Amino acid sequence: MRAVRPVLVETAVVPSNTHGTLVNLAPFASRPGHEMPTLAYRSGLAYLDSDEQTLREVRSTAGAAQASDPLGSPPAEGMRWIAGGAFLMGSVDFYPEERPVHRVAVDGFWMDERPVTAGEFRRFVRDTGYVSFCERPLDPADYPGADPEVLVPGSLVFRKTAGPVDLRDFRNWWEYVPGAYWKRPEGLGSTINGRDRHPVVHVAYQDAEAYASWAGKELPTEAEWEYAARGGLEGSVFAWGDEHFPDGKPMANSWQGEFPWQNLRLDGFEGASPVGSFPPNGYGLYDMTGNVWEWTTDFFTPRHADEVEKPCCIPRNPRVASGEESFAEGETIPRRVIKGGSHLCAPNYCLRYRPAARQGEALDTSTGHIGFRCVVRAAV
Numbered sequence: 001m002r003a004v005r006p007v008l009v010e011t012a013v014v015p016s017n018t019h020g021t022l023v024n025l026a027p028f029a030s031r032p033g034h035e036m037p038t039l040a041y042r043s044g045l046a047y048l049d050s051d052e053q054t055l056r057e058v059r060s061t062a063g064a065a066q067a068s069d070p071l072g073s074p075p076a077e078g079m080r081w082i083a084g085g086a087f088l089m090g091s092v093d094f095y096p097e098e099r100p101v102h103r104v105a106v107d108g109f110w111m112d113e114r115p116v117t118a119g120e121f122r123r124f125v126r127d128t129g130y131v132s133f134c135e136r137p138l139d140p141a142d143y144p145g146a147d148p149e150v151l152v153p154g155s156l157v158f159r160k161t162a163g164p165v166d167l168r169d170f171r172n173w174w175e176y177v178p179g180a181y182w183k184r185p186e187g188l189g190s191t192i193n194g195r196d197r198h199p200v201v202h203v204a205y206q207d208a209e210a211y212a213s214w215a216g217k218e219l220p221t222e223a224e225w226e227y228a229a230r231g232g233l234e235g236s237v238f239a240w241g242d243e244h245f246p247d248g249k250p251m252a253n254s255w256q257g258e259f260p261w262q263n264l265r266l267d268g269f270e271g272a273s274p275v276g277s278f279p280p281n282g283y284g285l286y287d288m289t290g291n292v293w294e295w296t297t298d299f300f301t302p303r304h305a306d307e308v309e310k311p312c313c314i315p316r317n318p319r320v321a322s323g324e325e326s327f328a329e330g331e332t333i334p335r336r337v338i339k340g341g342s343h344l345c346a347p348n349y350c351l352r353y354r355p356a357a358r359q360g361e362a363l364d365t366s367t368g369h370i371g372f373r374c375v376v377r378a379a380v
């Protein structure tokens with residue numbers, strides 16, 4: 001595996017995109033980015049960004065990943081052994097919530113090579129009769145002041161706009177669609193026919209958990225997810241290195257063009273793509289970035305833990321188990337971390353198809369671009 005030097009971008013630029021122009025990163029530090037709508041907007045609450053924080057920049061090197069043998073054969077088909085090791089988690093070059101860079105160690109684990117697909121989720125539902133979160137009626141008590149009309153089962157569906165819109169208001173492109181759920185991704189009348197190999201979407205956190213436990217698996221922590229997504233490349237911008245489109249080749253399903261109206265599809269896909277449509281990362285994992293966001297078990301925090309100075313004290317298998325810091329301003333539903341960005345992430349709006357990128361997503365919220373994959377931890 002080729003190691004790439006960490007890019008500590010002083011000049012605030014990323015490698016050239018396919019048009020050969022440089023994308024200035026300075027605006028990203030202050031942009032809200034791909035803020036996820038949450039159900040709170042039903043009650044008319046304005047979404048407010050937390051202020052950018054002045055965060056300490058920590059630059060240090062992590063210990064090299066220690067290779068270790070997988071313990072036995074894969075616990076299920078389509079899983080990869082990710083040998084444990086230490087790595088630099090986070091980034092100082094993009095959004096404030098990715099800071100500071102700090103060393104973290106994780107033990108080895110098995111990870112799904114691909115996001116869970118709609119076909120796999122269908123098997124789970126057939127086997128268990130599971131009713132997903134967004135198919136269930138909503139309790140008006142949980143949404144004080146909400147219009148009863150929107151308190152019907154449904155999910156958030158992306159609608160491409162006819163032209164440029166105000167990027168500060170996600171309601172310009174997200175629509176709450178009654179009847180939308182994993183099997184009807186665009187609402188009544190839509191189906192997943194022909195999309196069995198697409199990642200399952202419109203899954204809330206508890207749906208991902210329910211699937212994982214049915215499969216005898218678990219959801220990854222944010223640290224495990226990011227370590228795996230980096231594929232052994234220390235400090236790289238993307239899961240495959242530092243070039244946006246190496247040799248002009250798209251490496252993930254993102255959005256090229258001006259979001260949310262102009263989708264140039266240079267990667268071949270207008271929306272989600274069948275899992276495994278792009279090359280795997282250094283650990284043999286597909287679609288870690290782009291395509292759909294993936295749930296992790298950690299509660300969201302507006303920033304990472306500080307770097308510890310002493311190597312003895314590097315956090316091992318860290319978890320954020322308390323939701324206290326996770327709330328978006330003015331909201332009452334805790335948020336967990338989602339990773340990897342999606343096919344809706346575009347440089348003009350949200351450059352989050354990167355291992356370090358992270359966002360909080362409310363536990364009661366599902367959308368057409370969030371899915372998940374599972375892990376199995378080695379028995380200790």
Ligand SMILES: [Ca+2]
Pocket residue numbers: 253254255256265266267268269270271343
């Ligand atoms: Ca695309």
Ligand SMILES: [Cu+2]
Pocket residue numbers: 033034341342344345346350351352
């Ligand atoms: Cu995004």
